[in-house]
Amino acid sequence: MTIMKYSELHTPLRTIMTPGPVEVDPRVLRAMSTPILGQFDPAFTHIMNEVMEMLRQLFQTNNRWAFPVDGTSRSGNEAVLCSIIEPGDCVLVPIFGRFGHLFVEICERYGADVHTMECSWGEVFEPEEVIAEIKKVSPKIVALVHGETSTGCMQPLKEIGQACRELDVLLVVDAVASIGGTDIKVDEWCIDAIIGGTQKCLSVPSGMAPITYNDRIEKILSERKKVERGIATAEDLRQVRKGIPIKSNYFDLSMLQDYWGPRRLNHHTEATSMLYALREGLRLVLEEGLEERFERHVFHEAALVAGLEAMGLTLFGNRKHKLTCVTCIEIPSGIDGESVRSMLLNQFGIEIASSFGPLQGKIWRIGTMGYSCRKENVLFVLGALEAVLLRHGFEVKRGEALQAALDVYMAEVKEPVKEE
Template structure:
């Protein structure tokens, strides 16, 4: 059978991930492949580590990507510090808190969780009170929960974790590169980012960072693997069980990303090029400018959605700036609307999971997708599709409201 050459349709991707890849990143991926120990390539590896530190706002030595999707980063970090029986506390306020719980359970942790309604976040004092009550080894929590479009405040929780000598592991997959994430200032011990969201790099890498508190655990486990653990090591490490995963063993990956360059796997060369360029573009734009851009286009989008007559979902005070959730109007088939938007306008927006499936739409304004033309396109397309579905909307108002936001900002810029 003869297969045709790829012919990929052009889409405007307005989901909470993946998002449109910056053309400069795509160009970087087309460069010739280098050997993984070629000095030209190891120089790029070092630069990726340096740029990740800047984006994560950390001085951690160990800041590098895991080859795999964001979930690979979550698993690598948690698998490398969990011993069977460890108490891990996970406050769950959406789909990806449940994912953290599943990963921890698979590595033998005793998971304790609390939950709040989807669309809300936790008062930090509720989390801190529970921490004091149960004294976990690890608190694992999502920073930006894309399933609900909410963002959990972490500064107080991180401070309390450090005071109580609890490790704080944060899933910042949806927030890194799009909103302010202060790894060191918030006392985050281990953090996972994502490439396919605000960094506008294809899915396939998970930037992570961890501090010396986590490094200490990993090095103790390496001693066990090497058979050189002392009695003091065993007392410190309790069960002294080695990590079961080879691919996600951070101890081995630290050797690979260190100047020793001990072989662990064949590095995904073209993805390193992509991540290098994606990080470079973030820093070229500037973190504060980038955070402002995400909030600015969110403002235009939400103004348009509300002017259309639709209702925004969730706690407005803790909204994740790069994800906007919209209540599906009563009696409307949400999937039919999404399908028509894709078929007629080549625009993709997302549904959600679990208790919110069929109840909300999610529009992502992330990274390269976070642009004026995309915001106007999704508002215009959504209005047209809703009219075709017999939904009463305020015709023409959505685009005008968004344009008002853009015009007001243009006037401020000219005045300045």
């Protein structure tokens, strides 16, 4: 066999303006080069404890359990659902984009009786609609996406969470796209379990799924584990409807609790460098301040939207429920959307996204997430998009986009300096 020679890895410089993955903060990249520690080294378990506390602050919760699942964001969704679903459980999934369908697939694989409700892509559900469906089908679980990147829409959760709690229904939320970019109050909104992502508003590489869940979820884990270990009492069995062991080993939250908790029982080898990255990403979020970070995302979104509309483009979706960190644009009639994306990438080094399903070829999606959510990025993508659209024959309002964005940036009010 011929042994090939390979050169050192060199990747092209990109300005990533997709809904994820996004540009990683350079401080996070530096943290990833920190020397490796053993996973049971006291210095490393101290880092684990710090990450758990930082996640509680990020999720705005007092939950005991808050830790990352090693794997991409989807691993967090599966870990939560497979640990609480027993065959035959009724699960309600309201679908308003691609990732609601992902919830359905995961739930069906673990034997759930899945009920769905759907609205048009570009819209969200009125809370009353979801609450009425909950009362109709009486599910054990409602699995709901918060920020749907495929449509650029964000589902209101507070009223749904309160209703779920009153009706003794578990609310599981996918906040992969929104955590760290917009306000999410886990305890106040009565969210029982929530899954985040690292590669979006946290500006950490993909590879971990931060989660948190409350004692209502932990009770289910504990009861199922007793049955699995054969130590359930008659009273335990009365509390467990079916007593089906958790099928997954890797995604078993009760086993992950033993690993992340004080027992430190070996479950898997922790992704050391990724944990360093997550810790630094969380540190930067908390250093900036949650409210300040949310306001930054709103501010740069406003500049981007102003520029796009001044250019003559039309936004897609319900503006009332727009996801702050994702802006969807209708591809103008007669314009080859993929040709525009290709030219942006090849001539400017800028990546924006297309979409999925019924929106494939109909919209572009621009992400302003985390470290990518910066003035220079917004101005760069607006200028480049104008140039590319001109090359494609679209009648752009020349020069208006950057001026409109600059109006937003230059109108920023600064507090006057007080004289001593």
